[in-house]
Every structure is written in structure tokens, then in C-alpha cells.
Amino acid sequence: MVKQLPLVLMVWVLPVLSVGPAPLQQDVRAMEAAAVGRIRTLNTAEITYAQFFKQGFACTLAQLGPARNGNPATDKPTPEAGNLVDSDLAAGRYHGYHFTVRCPDDHTPPDQVRVEAIPDDAGSGARAFCSEVHGSESNSKSSGGIGGGLIWYAKDGKAETCWINGIPLR
Numbered sequence: 001m002v003k004q005l006p007l008v009l010m011v012w013v014l015p016v017l018s019v020g021p022a023p024l025q026q027d028v029r030a031m032e033a034a035a036v037g038r039i040r041t042l043n044t045a046e047i048t049y050a051q052f053f054k055q056g057f058a059c060t061l062a063q064l065g066p067a068r069n070g071n072p073a074t075d076k077p078t079p080e081a082g083n084l085v086d087s088d089l090a091a092g093r094y095h096g097y098h099f100t101v102r103c104p105d106d107h108t109p110p111d112q113v114r115v116e117a118i119p120d121d122a123g124s125g126a127r128a129f130c131s132e133v134h135g136s137e138s139n140s141k142s143s144g145g146i147g148g149g150l151i152w153y154a155k156d157g158k159a160e161t162c163w164i165n166g167i168p169l170r
Contacts, residue, residue: 028126034095035117036151036169039131042101042115043149045084046133050146053079056109057133061101065090096120111135119157127153129169130162 045064046057058064064085067075077083092099097117103110112134119126130153135146152166 025125028124031096031119031124031126032129035097035099035126035129038089038094038097038099039115039117039129039151040149041085041089042099043131043133045082046101046113046115047146047149048084049082052077053082055079056107056111057103057113058082058101059103059110059113061085061090061092061099064101093120096124096126114163116159116162118159122157124157126157127155128157128159128162129153130159130166 042064049058049064050056058079063080064082066083066087067078067081075081075083088094089099097119100116100118101113102116103113105112112132115131115133117129119128129151131149131151133146133148135148151169152162153169154161154166
């Protein structure tokens, strides 16, 4: 009977142990899907901001978020608080990711914006995501309008890798 115990352990215990990591990977994939959805939300908000205010893109999340008194139903959109994303996303944190928007150049009005989603825990195995929107409504005839919005990812979870060697998300 003692000789059969290791065989019993292999047949009954090892399959149970092998199920352990799957939920963690499912959690990471769910976090990534939510991050990609929020990147798309930010890209759309940036395009709307540029078309509505006609002064280029928002260079901060606060410019896309609700006004300080926090009532989206009654707050009038302004360039400082466009009321295009909810306060959670405007705060820059969502489901294990840190979000940023930034204008990488000194053009006035900003004609390019970069959107990033970086995992809070670099060791989680979650990917980093980045996207770029360019052009502006004010110069749409010369530049062909607003474009971009493609999303790239980096397996190492780093923004720098995403921008330099990012893999297109399909």
C-alpha cells in the first residue's frame, strides 16, 4: 500500500495542483482586456476633445475628466475638464493598470498624444499597452484629419518597450 501512495498522489493531487495557475492567468487576461478597452475609450475621448474644443489634444487625464465638483450631468465641458471620461479613469488607475496621456512635442495646439497603460505590478506577467493619436481638427485639411489609434503591446510590461519595439495588437 505504501508503494502505491506516490502513484495515488500523482493521479489525484497533481491534476489539482496544475489547475492552480490558470485562474491567475485568467485574471491577468481580464485585466489586459479592461486596459485595452480603456485605451480605446481614451483614444475616442482625445478625438472628441480635439474636435469639440478645436485646440488640439488633451495632454493630461484631468483635461478629459469631469469638472472638480464632479457632477457630469450638470457640469459644462471646458478645456480644463472636458467631461469625456469618468473620474476613475481621469485619476489614472483602473483594474491593476496606471494610465497616462501625454503630448510628446511642444506644438501649440498639441497635434499628437500618446496614451499608455502600464501594469501596477511589473512582475504580474501583464503586458503594457500604448497608442498614439495624431493630427488635429484645426489643421485637418493639411494633415488629412485625425488619425492613429492603433494599439501596441509589450510583453515585459514596460512603456519604453511598447514605444520602441511594441507589437501591434490584433
